[in-house]
Amino acid sequence: MTTRRLLLIEDDRAMAIGLSFNLRKEGYEVQHRPDGEQGLASALEGGFDLVILDMMLPGISGMEVLEQLRKTDVRTPVLILSALSRSEKIVDGLDQGADDYLAKPFELDVLLARVRSLLRSRQWLQGPEGGSPPDGDSEQFGENLVDFRRQSLRTPRGEHALSHKEAMLLRKLMEQEGQIVPREQLLKDVWGYSVQVQTRTLDQFVLALRKKIEPDPKTPRHLLTVQGLGYRFLRS
Numbered sequence: 001m002t003t004r005r006l007l008l009i010e011d012d013r014a015m016a017i018g019l020s021f022n023l024r025k026e027g028y029e030v031q032h033r034p035d036g037e038q039g040l041a042s043a044l045e046g047g048f049d050l051v052i053l054d055m056m057l058p059g060i061s062g063m064e065v066l067e068q069l070r071k072t073d074v075r076t077p078v079l080i081l082s083a084l085s086r087s088e089k090i091v092d093g094l095d096q097g098a099d100d101y102l103a104k105p106f107e108l109d110v111l112l113a114r115v116r117s118l119l120r121s122r123q124w125l126q127g128p129e130g131g132s133p134p135d136g137d138s139e140q141f142g143e144n145l146v147d148f149r150r151q152s153l154r155t156p157r158g159e160h161a162l163s164h165k166e167a168m169l170l171r172k173l174m175e176q177e178g179q180i181v182p183r184e185q186l187l188k189d190v191w192g193y194s195v196q197v198q199t200r201t202l203d204q205f206v207l208a209l210r211k212k213i214e215p216d217p218k219t220p221r222h223l224l225t226v227q228g229l230g231y232r233f234l235r236s
Helices: 013-025 036-045 062-071 087-095 108-126 164-175 183-191 201-213
Strands: 005-009 029-033 050-054 078-082 100-103 138-141 144-147 152-155 158-161 180-182 223-226 230-233
Touching (some): 005 013, 005 036, 029 036, 036 050, 036 062, 050 062, 050 108, 062 078, 078 087, 078 108, 087 100, 100 108, 100 201, 164 201, 180 183, 183 230
Parallel strands (some): 005 029, 005 050, 050 078, 078 100
Antiparallel strands (some): 138 144, 144 152, 223 230
């Protein structure tokens, strides 16, 4: 089995040492970069299965690193670490192409679970033994065309890249079109969380996804909230 290569971009030396040690214990190969400039250069070189990116970096910020990666079409999954837990900041990161986020401080077990989940997401999109990508290349809904293999969304307002988790979340909702999909099911199927986990991750991803698929995200037509239960997808 091929060893997964992770790039950790984190300026807190103590945290970087601790995370690197524990990730290596899990069997990953870890490269650490202490600032945005070095991290961006390494990420652009490629060869990594996942980037773990702190948002608060000296010099080039984590958000700038993320923007540059996506502008140059580097599609390596990115897990952002942020001390800023405000919803708008998190959604900004997801909107720029992050695949998941974790607010500081966090439990080590939670970070390891997020890493495993993101690596499984990549398998799903590439279609090896861990799962298979959707049949066919694209799906139409409303005035939008989503291509799951390319992780892209074409709308009247332009084309958007979809992160791994956005693509999986949208697919899961489209597969049960018109039905209420419980929050717990989405967290389990897309993120691999147990039903006991309480998290706003799903809500943040829905907000970010609506910004891409909805003509007016404040009055959604396709991705509807069913208060207290979950979400429902409507095609037209």
